[in-house]
Amino acid sequence: MYDYYLGGKDNYPVDAEAAELVLRGxxxxxxxxxxxxxxxxRAVRFLVQEAGVRQFLDIGTGIPTQPNLHEIAQSTDPAARVVYVDNDPIVLAHARALLHSTPEGSTDYVQADARDPDSIIEVAARTLDLSQPVGLSLVALLHFLPDDHAYDSVRRLVAALAPGSYLVLSHTTADFDPHSTAHALKVYRDGGVFLTVRSHAEINWFFTGLELTAPGLVPGGKWRPGPSPDPVPPTAGPTDLFYAGVARKP
Structure with a gap:
């Protein structure tokens, strides 16, 4: 469905039907x-260009949509290394599109579940040097996990990373538009997909023990907006329907 929203071509009729139901509301x-x-x-560019991060662990990758995270990172530093993680076998079928790294850098794809962070860390260590800072990307993922898995997984993943690592996170909320969000939740749940929303305070808990970078946890389109080479600029205001933030592990 995410690929369909983005205008991609790697989706299936059932995805398009469900996405259109969401778009009706x-x-x-x-x-x-x-x-x-x-x-x-923008977050990846910030980490590479300003924070000096050269390694990334992207969990909940989804079907590849260009430019991918490694293309953003390696456009600044060709030696950047990226490990992608997803538990969807359909993503595995498309994984070759993720693996076109620069000769200097590297990319890898791991089929694993976000609810099993220890396995993710074990496999990621084959490509990433976990004694050095890593950018942990949990973008549009945690609203698919219930509280007991979501908070525990983030805590364990961050604990495994070196000081100076960063957490990049975005999460759906009903804070801006409860009616529209309730409609979307019903479509997902009717289709058998667990989806939840969390408030600003509940999402902020994911950053416990970390140092949020400015401007903090804000509506996604307001996180460091500005001139960007992105082909589609971020949407501002209540249509964001999600919060986003980046934080450093001290």
């Missing part, structure tokens, strides 16, 4: 998906 529904993607691009 939220006519601006493509905006949050585009804004979320643009946030990820």
């Amino acid at each position: 939220i006519p601006h529904g493509r905006g949050p998906a585009l804004a979320n993607r643009a946030f990820m691009h």
Whole structure:
């Protein structure tokens, strides 16, 4: 569905049907998906260009949509290394599109579940040097996990990373538009997909023990907006329907 919102071609009729049901209740529904993607691009550029991060662990990758995270990172530093993680076998079928690294850098794809962070860390260590800072990307993922898995997984993943690592996170909320969000939740749940929303305070808990970078946890389109090479600029205001933030492990 995310690929469909982004205008991609790697989706299936059932995805398109469900996405169109969401869009009937939220006519601006493509905006949050585009804004979320643009946030990820800006966050990765910030980590590479300003924070000096050269390694990334992206969990909940989804079907590849260009430019991918490694393309953003390696456009600044060709030696950047990226490990992608997803538990969807359909993503595995498309994984070759993720693996076109620069000769200097490297990319890898791991089929694993976000609810099993220890396995993710074990396999990621084959590509990433976990004694050095890593950018942990959990973009549009945690709203698919219930509280007991979501908070525990983030805590364990962050604990395994070196000081100076960063957490990049975006998460759906009902804080801006409860009616539209309730409609989207029903479509997902009717289709058998667990989806939840969390408040600003509940999402902020994911950053416990970390140092949020300015401007903090904010509507996604307002996280460091500005001139960007992204083909579609982020959507501002209540149509974001999600919060986004980046924080450093001290």
